[in-house]
Amino acid sequence: MEARALICENSLVTGTIQSRAGDILLVAGPFGLIRALRADGCLLRPEPRDTVLLALTENGEAWIISVLRRAAAQASAELALPEDTRLHGRSLTLEADALRLSGxxxxxxxxxxxxxxxxxxxxxxxxxxxxRHMGERALRRRGRYAALDEEVRDLAHRAAGRVRSEARSSYRLRAEHADIRATEQVDIDGRHIKVG
Structure with a gap:
């Protein structure tokens, strides 16, 4: 039923969503069943059995301008925003037990x-x-890689209290100049040791 035949001036009424067919919603109210559209300002998408506030205009249009009460207290809700939406504020806080961003x-x-x-x-x-600069501070860092390939174009510097390197099969150190120094003791142990 069209709102045009029911009213002769703008009015606000409450109603209950009966069904949805695309963007058109069928609302049961004091004037019977009315076909209505969701207004852009009604961000909460109406669902069947929701109680809504309906604006009936004198030119025969019916707009859902607000969802007053969900059909179920714990029902999930969906905000219907325009395709290009921006939120502006000096401070914006999102709080939730679980938060998911998908895009x-x-x-x-x-x-x-x-x-x-x-x-x-x-x-x-x-x-x-x-x-340009990356700084990390961690009490413990651990990583597992199938392969790790790093390239440092200038200087790679590592300072530590102790350094231990373990290789299961082979370990290679290649350089144009290599300087290995120890103030106390150097241990080289192996079945075959080749120098030169």
Missing amino acids: RTVDVRAGLLALGGRMLLQGFAVIQTLC
């Missing part, structure tokens, strides 16, 4: 990006990191 492309830009938590899990096919 074909996720672009995060900030003057300072701080990540904190008990555990960080990464699973990527390819990771590329481009930066």
Whole structure:
């Protein structure tokens, strides 16, 4: 039933969503069943059995402008936003027991990006990191790689209280100049040792 035949001036009524056919929603209210559209300002997508606020205009249009009550108290909700949406604010906080970001492309830009938590899990096919300076501080760092290939164009410097390297099959050190020094003791132990 069209709203045009029911009213002669703008009015607000409540109703209950009966069904949905694409973008058109069938709403049961004081005027019977009315076909209505969700207004752009109604960000919560109405679902069947939801109680909604309906705006009936004098030109015969019916718009759902708000969802007043969900059909189930714990029902999931979906925000219907325009394709290009921006949120502006001096400070924006998202709090949830579980938060998931999903998208074909996720672009995060900030003057300072701080990540904190008990555990960080990464699973990527390819990771590329481009930066002028990278600093890390960790009580313990552990990694497992099928293959690790690193290239340092200038200076690679590592300072540690102790350094231990283990190789299961072979270990090679190649350089135009190699300088190995120890202030106390140097141990070289092997079944075959070749120098020169």
